[in-house]
Amino acid sequence: MAKKKSILIICGGGPAPGINAVISTVAKIFLKDGYRVIGLHEGFKGIFSEHPKIKEFDFPHADRIFSRGGSTLIMSRFKPSNEKLNTALFSENNVKLLVSIGGDDTASTANRITGYLKKENILISNIHVPKTIDNDLPLPDRNPTFGFHSAKDEGVRIGTTTYEDARTSENWFVMSTMGRSAGHLALGIAASCHFPMMVIPEMFNKTNITFDKVVRLIISSMVKRKIENINYGVALVSEGVFHIMPDSEINHCGINFTYDDHGHPELGNVSKSHIFNMLVQQRLKELDIQIKSRPVELGYELRCCRPIGFDLTLCTLLGLGVKKLFDEGLSGCIVTANSRGEVTPLFLTDLQDEDGKIAPRLVDIDSEFIRLCFQNLHYLEEKDYERARAYLDNPSDYDFNKILNKV
Secondary structure: OOOOOEEEEEEEOOOOOOHHHHHHHHHHHHHHOOOEEEEEOOHHHHHOOOOOOEEEEOHHHHHHOOOOOOOOOOOEOOOOOOOOOOOHHHHOOOEEEEEEEEOHHHHHHHHHHHHHHHHOOOOOEEEEEEEOOOOOOOOHHHOOOEOHHHHHHHHHHHHHHHHHHHHHHOOEEEEEEOOOOOOHHHHHHHHHHOOOEEEOHHHHOOOOOOHHHHHHHHHHHHHHHHHOOOOOEEEEEEOHHHHOOOHHHHHOOOOOOOEOOOOOEOHHHOOHHHHHHHHHHHHHHHHOOOOOEEEEEEOHHHOOOOOOHHHHHHHHHHHHHHHHHHHOOOOOEEEEEOOOOOEEEEOHHHHOOOOOOOOOOOOOOOOHHHHHHHHOOOOEOHHHHHHHOOOOOOHHHHEHHHHOOOO
């Protein structure tokens, strides 16, 4: 008697709200069609293990996890090198489809695995579901990645509470958030909370980025509010600022970093908000300006929150889209869905440059949305110079547009 056909689901990279919604939807739609649904713990590490940790899905479990945060499958950033692929995992379980959930690295690794299995006469399809809270995958029509809006929503919840604290205590907070090299998450949170200042990497499209410029942007907002008799605020800085910061700046900023095997500073081991707050406090002391500020780090707490309705709908559509593309005989593709609910395949070759790399999708700094958001920030301009001289000898050094070389 032939073995029951099965699908295998794995998760790579870091968590994002909505992973369980994707797993749940994929599991339920394939169970309904008579497939056995297997989940694999520890991502690709499990595929290269002689003793993989398997999770067998039934409808009650798949249904129960749908709206939960986190992932019912343990995740891993494992990247195979010379390890031996466990081909028996696929042949003995009669796997017909590998469903990978992750970023572009996870997608490309899944493609290589199915390519290797084909050489071993094990024919399976693979379809990838893209996820990241950073929203930096270049999906068609600038469609969001699942998890982004839920992470933003959680960031806004924390951000509004922090802003209320600032108002209540008449203090400032210097906040930092995730996002890798793109500023989508910081922009979304700052704009939704009406923070008086945000700093994202895309702002430095006309000038080199330095710690000094970031500090001056924050102090520009502080002084602007001070001359308006507003003695509180929040400045949000994207972690992406660090990603484009020259090594010479990082090495001389006064922070004792740990370094990896390649000599690069391990930025994940430090709180970016603490660094910027320390630098701001040092400058305020030099300027003899009496403003208190405290650091707040928006970090890992955004990744496993309960997904909001938008992501539950999107993840449902993507999960159903996996079945649709599989039934159409497609493989080696990424499932995408637009605002009209249309599911289409996207192939890595559609995204890769001539070197095989995928450039991150950045904030469109010249868009009308960004221009309007900048109007809602508080910062010094030339018309403020006279009043600002009560605190700054050279107000032009703290002029928002001049710092960013926009005038």
